Amino acid sequence: MLASGTCGYGAELEDFIDLSKLGAIVVKGTTLEPREGNAYPRMAETASGMLNAVGLQNKGIEYFEKHIYPLLAEYDTHVIVNVNGNTVEDYIELARRIDRLAAIPAIELNISCPNVKQGGMIFGTNPASAREVISAVRNAYSKTLIVKLSPNVTDITEFARISEEEGAEAVSLVNTLLGMAVDTNTMKPKLSTVTGGLSGPAIKPVALRMVWQTARAVNIPVIGMGGIMNGVDALEFLMAGATGVQIGTATFIEPRTALNTLTSINSFLTERKFDSVTNIIGIINRI
Amino acid sequence: MSKRIEDLTVTENRRLAQSFFVVTVSSSAGLPEILPGQFVQVLVAESPSTFLRRPLSVHDVDYRSNTISLLIQVAGAGTERLSRLRRGDTINLIYPLGNAFTMPALGEKVLLAGGGCGMAPLLYLGRKMKELGVEPQFALGFRNRSRILEHEQFRELGTVHLATEDGSEGHKGFVTDIQAFRESHWDKVYCCGPEPMMKAVASLCLQRDIFCEVSLENLMACGMGICLCCIVPTTSGNLCSCTDGPVFNIRNLQWQT
Ligand SMILES: Cc1cc2nc3c(=O)[nH]c(=O)nc-3n(C[C@H](O)[C@H](O)[C@H](O)COP(=O)(O)OP(=O)(O)OC[C@H]3O[C@@H](n4cnc5c(N)ncnc54)[C@H](O)[C@@H]3O)c2cc1C
Ligand SMILES: Cc1cc2nc3c(=O)[nH]c(=O)nc-3n(C[C@H](O)[C@H](O)[C@H](O)COP(=O)(O)O)c2cc1C
Ligand code: FES
Numbered sequence: 001m002l003a004s005g006t007c008g009y010g011a012e013l014e015d016f017i018d019l020s021k022l023g024a025i026v027v028k029g030t031t032l033e034p035r036e037g038n039a040y041p042r043m044a045e046t047a048s049g050m051l052n053a054v055g056l057q058n059k060g061i062e063y064f065e066k067h068i069y070p071l072l073a074e075y076d077t078h079v080i081v082n083v084n085g086n087t088v089e090d091y092i093e094l095a096r097r098i099d100r101l102a103a104i105p106a107i108e109l110n111i112s113c114p115n116v117k118q119g120g121m122i123f124g125t126n127p128a129s130a131r132e133v134i135s136a137v138r139n140a141y142s143k144t145l146i147v148k149l150s151p152n153v154t155d156i157t158e159f160a161r162i163s164e165e166e167g168a169e170a171v172s173l174v175n176t177l178l179g180m181a182v183d184t185n186t187m188k189p190k191l192s193t194v195t196g197g198l199s200g201p202a203i204k205p206v207a208l209r210m211v212w213q214t215a216r217a218v219n220i221p222v223i224g225m226g227g228i229m230n231g232v233d234a235l236e237f238l239m240a241g242a243t244g245v246q247i248g249t250a251t252f253i254e255p256r257t258a259l260n261t262l263t264s265i266n267s268f269l270t271e272r273k274f275d276s277v278t279n280i281i282g283i284i285n286r287i
Numbered sequence: 288m289s290k291r292i293e294d295l296t297v298t299e300n301r302r303l304a305q306s307f308f309v310v311t312v313s314s315s316a317g318l319p320e321i322l323p324g325q326f327v328q329v330l331v332a333e334s335p336s337t338f339l340r341r342p343l344s345v346h347d348v349d350y351r352s353n354t355i356s357l358l359i360q361v362a363g364a365g366t367e368r369l370s371r372l373r374r375g376d377t378i379n380l381i382y383p384l385g386n387a388f389t390m391p392a393l394g395e396k397v398l399l400a401g402g403g404c405g406m407a408p409l410l411y412l413g414r415k416m417k418e419l420g421v422e423p424q425f426a427l428g429f430r431n432r433s434r435i436l437e438h439e440q441f442r443e444l445g446t447v448h449l450a451t452e453d454g455s456e457g458h459k460g461f462v463t464d465i466q467a468f469r470e471s472h473w474d475k476v477y478c479c480g481p482e483p484m485m486k487a488v489a490s491l492c493l494q495r496d497i498f499c500e501v502s503l504e505n506l507m508a509c510g511m512g513i514c515l516c517c518i519v520p521t522t523s524g525n526l527c528s529c530t531d532g533p534v535f536n537i538r539n540l541q542w543q544t
Contacts, residue, residue, distance in 0.1 A: 005514070005515075006513060006514065007513055008511075008512055008513040012511055012512045012513050012530075013511070013513065015289045015290040015291065016290070016291075016292060028515075036524060036525050037515065037518065037525060039520075040505065040506075040517075040518055040519070040520075041506055041516075042515070042516045042518065043506050043507075043508050043514070043516035043517075044506075045337075045338055045339050045508075046338075047335075047336065047338075048335070048338055049338060050338065050339060050508060052508070052514065052516055054514070054515045054516065057515050057518070057525060200338060201338075249508075251509070251513065252339060252340075252508050252509035252510075252511075252513070252514055253330065253338070253339060253340055254292075254330075255292065255381070255511065256292070
């Protein structure tokens, strides 16, 4: 799968990859109203990773329904919409509207965006708010509900359990880790928002640990992500208990990463004589 | 126009004044059509501190030899690594990316203004204009005489007006101080260089109501329109400098002076 915010609406990548070969694409974070996002600079490179402070720039659900959805409906892959709101009502309204779009089989409820002032991560870092929003969206949405969890909490399994209890079909993790960087020449923060979300290989060990913990804590599928650059990275997540994986930042550097990862997972399975990828999911807990 | 990802072979790495160099790479697959103003995203291999690709303007294109040249200034670890490329090395590029400069109409008087590594896209732009039958003039700014770059290449295409900050060659001052720039009539001005230079050129063009396009060098993560990190505030909202740009008409930018 391609991770939200790192693959646009998919079309941007069609020169490099055949989208129909992917499990799914999670298109960029969508909100009720159009959002301009945060001011420039929104990006800073860090050791083996990057910080971003995009702030959910998108044209809003109305534009999405009219102009983007018709194009997505033509894709020969699963298109999942990443849903964001400032209030519980925003999330409900969005879920209802996306429920009506026949070609979208699932939503990824983003309660973990670190780059917006209200909403977003507030829901993902406070258990009571998380429960409220997940339960409300569950009632408003009839198809597959995936909850995207924030790593910026003490115990991520608590949020995974809440998602399961409130009827989510799966959880995906992790979103970016809150971080920052300072430019020592200008003596200013490198991001206009001071703090931003860290992604890339720098977060992989943390993400992997959280995926492992979560997979042991819940019975619903766990979709793992955070710093996956190749097949070996993806295998680590699968062996730690992830049922599926998403590729994020790696796509910026090598747009074919998701397909290359798939190929290398398959050759691993063949080489090691596993019939199916399900045989290696969570295998570290069994050996 | 389709983008591609490809390993190209370095055919030359030519050192220029100071920390500048020109890397020429050749495509065994044959080059796609590349427009002046477009850029490439270079993967800097074996440089652990360089995680993302580096955006670089297309400096020149030679379809006969299937080569692209890049004019690069060492700015940090990534460009330092590139400066050590040798003939026969391979580098991986995603290209061609971004929009292009608007070509002038026949008979129009055009000025291409730039300085430092910002001169990079102006050579190929000038070459394309000349092919079209429009003779470009150049206004190039440097800190001092010893930093003058690629002067001959530009001179082959049209008149070159020089400015140096210390007056050691050409006009003393900035490109905007060049008499020909201030006093002649221009239909179109194209500019790429440090931001203060582009802003000065833009303000002169706005005052005199001259069509002017600038090529911006915003920080980029992907270069393909998928990360939304490279935005530029414009009169039509935030646009991506990697897909809607890097070339923008100054009237659309919120640079009002
Ligand atoms: C569309 C576009 C075209 C460009 N064309 C050229 C070109 O033809 N020739 C050339 O030499 N450079 C060009 N640049 C700038 C070039 O991309 C940067 O200098 C380079 O990425 C620096 O990488 P580094 O690893 O050497 O330095 P880093 O260690 O990453 O950075 C060193 C310093 O360079 C500056 N820098 C980093 N990235 C950029 C950037 N994108 N723009 C401006 N300054 C930056 C920063 O202020 C930093 O302090 C272009 C940039 C863009 C966006
Ligand atoms: C530029 C950028 C934009 C992102 N936008 C979103 C978003 O809109 N919604 C979301 O749920 N996650 C967003 N993310 C987080 C990614 O989907 C992913 O969870 C995170 O980057 C970790 O994976 P990675 O290390 O493979 O990139 C964004 C990440 C980046 C780098
Ligand atoms: S650099 Fe990623 S959208 Fe422009």
